[in-house]
Amino acid sequence: xxESTLNVPPGALIAEASPAPPSLSKLQSGDRVEFAxxxxxxxxxxxxxxxxxxxxxxxxxxxxxxxxxxxxxNLSTFEGRSSVATWLYRIASNEAFMALRRRxxxxxxxxxxxxxxxGEQEPVQIVDWCCLPEEELLSSESREHLDKAIDHLAxxxxxxxxxxxxxxxxxxxxxxxxxxxxxxxxTRLLRARLQLRERLSHYYxxxxxxxxx
Amino acid sequence: MTHTHEHSECRKLLASLSEYVDGALDESICxxxxxxxxxxxxxxxxxxxxxxxxxxxxxxxxxxPVPEDVRARLFLRLELTDFMKAMESD
Ligand SMILES: [Zn+2]
Numbered sequence: 569x570x571e572s573t574l575n576v577p578p579g580a581l582i583a584e585a586s587p588a589p590p591s592l593s594k595l596q597s598g599d600r601v602e603f604a605x606x607x608x609x610x611x612x613x614x615x616x617x618x619x620x621x622x623x624x625x626x627x628x629x630x631x632x633x634x635x636x637x638x639x640x641x642n643l644s645t646f647e648g649r650s651s652v653a654t655w656l657y658r659i660a661s662n663e664a665f666m667a668l669r670r671r672x673x674x675x676x677x678x679x680x681x682x683x684x685x686x687g688e689q690e691p692v693q694i695v696d697w698c699c700l701p702e703e704e705l706l707s708s709e710s711r712e713h714l715d716k717a718i719d720h721l722a723x724x725x726x727x728x729x730x731x732x733x734x735x736x737x738x739x740x741x742x743x744x745x746x747x748x749x750x751x752x753x754x755t756r757l758l759r760a761r762l763q764l765r766e767r768l769s770h771y772y773x774x775x776x777x778x779x780x781x
Numbered sequence: 782m783t784h785t786h787e788h789s790e791c792r793k794l795l796a797s798l799s800e801y802v803d804g805a806l807d808e809s810i811c812x813x814x815x816x817x818x819x820x821x822x823x824x825x826x827x828x829x830x831x832x833x834x835x836x837x838x839x840x841x842x843x844x845x846p847v848p849e850d851v852r853a854r855l856f857l858r859l860e861l862t863d864f865m866k867a868m869e870s871d
Contacts, residue, residue: 604856604864611855612844629851633858640859688795696826698833705837714837733838739805758799765827765834 590652595643607636610653614660617730620718621664624671631667635660650744654737657745661727668723675723688762693769697776704775717767721760728753729760790817791824802832 590609594602611632618631638659646655669676704710718726731742732753739757743750794814800806801814818825847855856865 600861601864603859604861607855607859607861611847611852615847615851616844625851629854632847632851633855636855636859688792690792691795691823691827693830694823694826696829698829705833706840710837711841714841733835734841736839754800758796761799761831761834762795764838765831768834768837769830 592646592648592652595652596646603640606639606652606656610656611636613735614656617657617660617727617735618664618667620730620734621661621723621727622667622671623719627667627671628664631660631663634663638663650741654741654745657731657735657737657741658747661731661745664727665723688759689766691762691766693766693773695769695773695776697769697772700772700775700779704779705772710771710775713771714768717764717771720767721763725756725760725763728756729764732757733761791821794824795827798828798831802828802835 590606591599591602595606614635615628615632618628618635619625622628622631635656639656642659646652650658665676718729721729727746728742731737731745732739737745739750739753742757743753746753794817797806797810797814801811806814814828818828846852853865856862
């Protein structure tokens with residue numbers, strides 16, 4: 569499916585290849601070792617992102633494959649105005665949303681209402697659970713709860729949260745990856761974080777009661 | 782949780798709290814928020830638990846590795862199978 573633009577003996581150069589950051593000039597000259605490194609470095613984060621957006625392992629795998637195939641095909645026209653990582657996240661987010669639209673069109677269509685500026689949902693859960701011990705906050709049950717809470721976010725909020733708080737992109741990089749304004753990133757991030765705070769507070773308040781009983 | 786002050790202040794500050802926990806706001810706005818938190822236990826709890834929420838998610842990074850079979854099919858599809866073997870040894 570992909571043309572081998574350069575035949576490098578495998579293993580020969582791999583030991584010298586630096587892990588990060590990816591060299592755009594090498595990638596654009598068709599250096600397959602560099603491309604393999606890129607795949608190796610970013611397949612984990614991109615698979616995780618895809619899985620959390622589409623919620624289905626087979627779709628996530630398709631997104632993962634399509635992302636790197638498109639990246640490979642479009643490398644020559646990539647201008648490098650954003651980092652290679654941000655560019656990969658952009659391709660992956662696009663692919664994931666296309667997959668989501670195919671599987672759950674209704675989940676994406678309600679997203680239009682997200683941008684209404686009529687203020688945030690007032691916080692409901694007012695319990696200070698920060699004092700819970702670390703082993704309680706990050707127990708395997710808690711981790712599972714943290715993970716599930718993300719799934720309740722609307723997809724457009726979820727993707728902003730995933731890029732910014734899970735993948736660690738800056739507000740600006742998140743805006744570039746999603747082709748939205750930085751103001752929109754901030755609004756959606758706030759909304760996502762407040763909704764997650766509600767869910768976590770609900771959960772940890774229960775843990776707190778157990779702890780204090 | 783009793784609060785006798787103007788509740789509209791809480792609503793106004795809510796929009797800034799995400800940037801506040803990121804440390805992305807000007808000092809003057811931080812001062813306003815901190816002064817309010819000193820007088821409003823409710824907002825103080827919201828800020829503390831919001832900050833903790835973000836921290837907990839950040840603590841769950843890095844990404845778990847891609848399942849072996851998914852990774853193998855990816856490298857196969859990209860015709861990079863030879864490189865995959867080389868990379869496993871490092
Ligand atoms: Zn307040």
